Amino acid sequence: MPVLPAPRTAPADPPPIPREYVRYLRNRLLEAEAGLTAMTDRYERTKARFDRCYARQGITPDTDIVNYLNAKAMNPELRFWYAKVEHFQRELSAYGAALTGLEAAHRMLAPDGRPSPVEPQRVRTARRGLNRAG
Secondary structure: OOOOOOOOOOOOOOOOOOHHHHHHHHHHHHHHHHHHHHHHHHHHHHHHHHHHHHHHOOOOOOOOHHHHHHHHHHOHHHHHHHHHHHHHHHHHHHHHHHHHHHHHHHHHHOOOOOOOOOOOOOOOOOOHHHHOOO
8 A cells, every 4th residue: 555645734824024025125126116217317318319419410210210220229328228227127027026926925825814914904994996097
């Protein structure tokens, strides 16, 4: 007769998520948001300056798309700022996904009816539906 392994039992309480780690992720998420905003502004200003410069020469996306795209591809400043924008977009996605994943995992592992120890229980008010589009 084959010997079967003992069935696994689910842990009674999920291990607590260290608050310092959650705080760290939230701070990094906020820094990434601020960085994304700043780099997007820099890129937009640089691109506006680029567009004005080439528009004076008669090269715009509407009139000469081929030369416009070639000039844009050859501009190192535009590439640099766009790379910075992409970097902060990736950071924002990564930290947001980490926080969302931690919260979802904790909800899945927590016994029913108990609030997550990471996020304090939210107080619900009667004004709940005011922010919804009508």
